[in-house]
Amino acid sequence: MALETLRKEIQELESDIEGLEERIKTKVSDKATALARGQARIFLERIFAPYMDGLCDIWGVSPEAGLLILITNDVTLDRIANDNPEALDEFLSQPEFKVMTSITRPIGNVPDEWIKDKMTVLLDVMENIRPELANTLITTPGGKTWFYNSLTGLRNLMFGNPQLKYEG
């Protein structure tokens, strides 16, 4: 009788623990996703989209077309920025940019794998706020790779990750 009671109690405890673990996992995942979405939204709304708009204004094409040109020619955002060091330095010295980088500092510490994993979140967020850009990235061959390279490059530019340049 005592053994049976103990077994029942243990089963209940195991069930409770399983539920708690699942709850914690879901909660953590939800929070992480929410944070990633928030950061992604800020990045896309305040950095990526205005930048693309400014770029395409001068080129005289729509943002989707401008994005398509960049993807097709594999010209990432960090590459453009590196090609214009004066403009980049001016931009990086702006107080607004400093505030923004301090807010989004956690992004600066994330590894490349994290960015790869959170690509879906970024694209999902982008689909909500700029669906035409998101579609271009998704449907164009090499679009996701371009986006990933641009993000990692921008992370390095904005948060100052050191770059080891190998020149054979």
Place this chain on the structure above:
Amino acid sequence: MSKSRKKTEKLKVNTLTDKSYRVRIDPALMGRRFYGRSPLDIELESEDTMMAREIKEMRVEEMNQKRRLRVAKLQREIDKLEKETVKTESGDFDMPRISVAMAQQIANLPPGERDKVIETYALFSSMNQSKGRGDSLLPLIIGYSKSNPGTPQVNMLDYAKAMSDQLKTGIDLVKSVSPADKPSNATELLKIFSNLVEKSMVKPIEELAKNMQAQPSAFEQILMNPEMFSRAKEIGMFGSNEPRTGSTNVDLEIEKLRGERQLEIKKLDLQWRKTTLETAAKERSEERRNDNLLAALSPLSALFAGPIDRRMRQLGQHQASTHVPPMGTPPLDNQIMIQCSCGHLGPITFEGPPPDRINCPRCGLELNVGDAPSGTGNP
């Protein structure tokens, strides 16, 4: 100047005497008067002490001797008493030896018969000088009294006398027969032993040697004989196939207790884990940090939305002016706009001419290129 030199010389004298060893001679022996405690006094005192000790030891020895003598005397008395007790027990006295059983049988007799038995026994014992005969007659007298209650004491006495005579005759007969069997001398004794050994030992050995062959062992005999085998099995010679109920029950109880203890430990472990998880579910530092970050992101983003948007747009424009779009970009007429019933709206680009049918990037629904949007999912 000279005084100081003398002092210096005196100080330089090195005394080599060892002050720890000194020979002291009694002044009295030297003919001098000495007041106080001299070495002679000490010597005399030590002699007195030694004498007193010796006297004390002698007195102790004397006391020990006296005690030993007393112990020996007491031991002798004890031995004497023991001997008397043994003598009493062995019946050296002329007291009748009646066993407890006999006494009980006498006590069970009716009072009249009891008196007659006792008187007959006492009378016969006093009449007969031979030891033990009265003792052996007592049961007979009691038996006679039981079988013939109310018989006069004279008859009982006659019966006792007759029995005593028969007993005496039997003893005489035994005594007359016994010496005849005894060997008269050593030669006859040797002959008797020789015959005895020949009959009892040699012949069986010869027969055994003649009939010697491999005999099955006791165990083999049991195995070969079904009756013996079943009997041996019944008495448990080959062990028992029945379960050891007592031992098994104890084992089961032990296993039960062990299992219960293990379950208790597991339960405690799980309870601790549950408590930890509950605490973790309630509060996590990582979550708090994320919450704070999330709470700060939106207002700050809104606060700096305008300036950052403007700056980023300026950056893009500036870089676009310096970064000429590369040649060989795909013609824009290869791009078509998709509007699906799932809500998807966006362009899709092809390297060559677009195909007739394409799949929606979101829901995967097959769409016809060039058609107008419809509610059924067709473009």
